Amino acid sequence: MWVFVINEIKHERVLATDAARNDAMNLATAFEAHVHSVIRLMDTVLLDMREDVLEHADFAGYVDEELAVYGNFLTQLAVIDKDGRLVFSNLDANIKPVDLSDREHFRVHRDHPGEDRLFISKPVLGRVSKQWTIQFTRPIHQDGEFAGVLVLSIPTSFFADYYQQINVGPNGSIALVGTDRSLRAIAAGAPVVGRYGRFKVPEDKPYFDPNAPARGYYEGVSAIDGEYRLGAYRRLADDGVVVVVLLSPKDFMAAFDERRELLIASAGIISLLLAAVALLIFVLSNRYFQSTEKLRQAHDQLAQLANTDVLTGVSSRRSFLTGLEAELARARRHDESLSLLMLDIDHFKRVNDVYGHPIGDAVLKQFTATCASMLRAHDLFGRLGGEEFAIALPHTDLDGARSVAEKIRMAIEQAPLTTAAGNIEITVSIGVAQTHAGQHEIDQLIAWADKALYDAKHGGRNQVRVGRPEDEAEG
Numbered sequence: 020m021w022v023f024v025i026n027e028i029k030h031e032r033v034l035a036t037d038a039a040r041n042d043a044m045n046l047a048t049a050f051e052a053h054v055h056s057v058i059r060l061m062d063t064v065l066l067d068m069r070e071d072v073l074e075h076a077d078f079a080g081y082v083d084e085e086l087a088v089y090g091n092f093l094t095q096l097a098v099i100d101k102d103g104r105l106v107f108s109n110l111d112a113n114i115k116p117v118d119l120s121d122r123e124h125f126r127v128h129r130d131h132p133g134e135d136r137l138f139i140s141k142p143v144l145g146r147v148s149k150q151w152t153i154q155f156t157r158p159i160h161q162d163g164e165f166a167g168v169l170v171l172s173i174p175t176s177f178f179a180d181y182y183q184q185i186n187v188g189p190n191g192s193i194a195l196v197g198t199d200r201s202l203r204a205i206a207a208g209a210p211v212v213g214r215y216g217r218f219k220v221p222e223d224k225p226y227f228d229p230n231a232p233a234r235g236y237y238e239g240v241s242a243i244d245g246e247y248r249l250g251a252y253r254r255l256a257d258d259g260v261v262v263v264v265l266l267s268p269k270d271f272m273a274a275f276d277e278r279r280e281l282l283i284a285s286a287g288i289i290s291l292l293l294a295a296v297a298l299l300i301f302v303l304s305n306r307y308f309q310s311t312e313k314l315r316q317a318h319d320q321l322a323q324l325a326n327t328d329v330l331t332g333v334s335s336r337r338s339f340l341t342g343l344e345a346e347l348a349r350a351r352r353h354d355e356s357l358s359l360l361m362l363d364i365d366h367f368k369r370v371n372d373v374y375g376h377p378i379g380d381a382v383l384k385q386f387t388a389t390c391a392s393m394l395r396a397h398d399l400f401g402r403l404g405g406e407e408f409a410i411a412l413p414h415t416d417l418d419g420a421r422s423v424a425e426k427i428r429m430a431i432e433q434a435p436l437t438t439a440a441g442n443i444e445i446t447v448s449i450g451v452a453q454t455h456a457g458q459h460e461i462d463q464l465i466a467w468a469d470k471a472l473y474d475a476k477h478g479g480r481n482q483v484r485v486g487r488p489e490d491e492a493e494g
């Protein structure tokens with residue numbers, strides 16, 4: 020999810036920047052058209068008035084008529100003679116000649132007497148008008164000689180006020196820059212108007228390069244206020260001016276910043292929710308596994324209890340019979356012998372009667388321990404009930420089984436069992452039966468072993484008897 024959010028933010032940043040570049044260029048294109056038409060208009064007025072000046076000795080009346088057409092926005096029409104003296108201004112009928120020979124808009128025409136071209140000056144503080152104005156000038160020629168300069172002034176605010184109406188954001192600006200690096204007009208948040216005339220736009224701007232395209236983008240830090248901006252420019256090469264639109268990321272990235280914060284906040288909330296859900300799942304599953312584990316342990320305990328005789332620790336009757344069935348099946352599969360011993364302690368009742376039931380229990384435990392010590396790991400030993408036990412001997416034929424039974428009988432007879440009531444001697448009677456390749460059922464095998472045990476008891480006890488299938492048949 021965070022990968023998506025980061026990619027989305029990157030993508031939207033690119034989109035916001037692209038949109039700002041488009042906006043800047045669209046504005047620059049619109050202002051270029053505006054500047055172009057203003058310049059053409061100024062030049063037309065200049066040319067008309069020059070005709071009036073040249074053709075009418077009392078041209079002042081014609082000038083007033085012409086200026087009235089354009090309302091207030093033309094500040095002044097002035098005539099400078101060939102020596103640079105201001106000899107006419109529509110603002111002051113009784114003007115005293117003012118020396119303007121140092122002004123660029125005079126010198127540029129005087130120094131190129133063969134040329135009749137429009138010149139647009141940088142803003143100057145008018146010595147008569149007392150306003151910051153831009154001068155549109157044309158030379159006056161009489162009899163092929165340079166005779167002076169006609170000056171039409173408009174206030175810098177003419178452009179700036181117009182630009183100010185356009186929303187370029189609180190930190191954006193629109194400027195009309197001369198290719199001589201002086202600002203002609205600017206509408207911006209920064210207070211730069213008072214610096215007209217002194218301020219020079221840094222020369223590293225791409226639009227000052229005569230080989231650069233007439234329109235383009237650039238970005239960088241403003242020389243006026245040090246703020247980073249994205250710019251679009253359009254150059255009017257013939258008129259020596261460039262229209263520059265500067266937009267600030269503070270403005271055009273504001274919507275993007277809001278959206279980025281929204282995206283990050285949303286992703287954060289979703290992450291927290293996912294973490295909470297993951298934690299919940301972890302806690303629940305942990306509890307589930309814990310309870311499952313407890314259940315499994317309880318189940319194992321129950322199975323253990325069900326399969327084991329509590330007193331002696333040997334297999335319970337049910338478990339022993341299940342094991343015996345499995346061994347019969349295995350003997351059947353592997354064509355092997357399987358023998359069964361049935362054991363019954365002789366006169367066990369007397370032990371209980373003489374020593375008490377707890378001592379009887381202790382005797383039972385020691386009896387099973389003695390028997391178990393004589394068995395192999397895969398032999399089965401179970402308590403069928405009371406003092407009656409059974410032992411299954413896999414892979415064991417009748418001789419082998421009889422031998423095991425005899426060893427057990429002797430061990431019980433010879434090893435008196437140690438109890439709290441002293442040593443107690445007991446004996447055991449054992450019946451043996453055998454089947455080969457599992458060809459008989461479990462009940463039959465048990466019956467034969469039972470019969471052999473019965474024989475041992477009636478034969479005098481403390482002995483081993485063998486029950487054979489043929490005995491059953493004969494019996």
Ligand SMILES: Nc1nc2c(ncn2[C@@H]2O[C@H](COP(=O)(O)OP(=O)(O)OP(=O)(O)O)[C@@H](O)[C@H]2O)c(=O)[nH]1
Nearest residue numbers: 363364365366367368369371376377379380405406
């Ligand atoms: N202490 C104790 N005695 C038990 C337990 N289970 C059975 N008995 C006793 O074992 C005795 C079995 O007696 P009988 O079946 O008469 O046989 P016996 O006395 O062993 O005589 P024979 O089998 O004929 O040699 C009974 O007194 C039962 O109460 C037990 O778990 N603990």
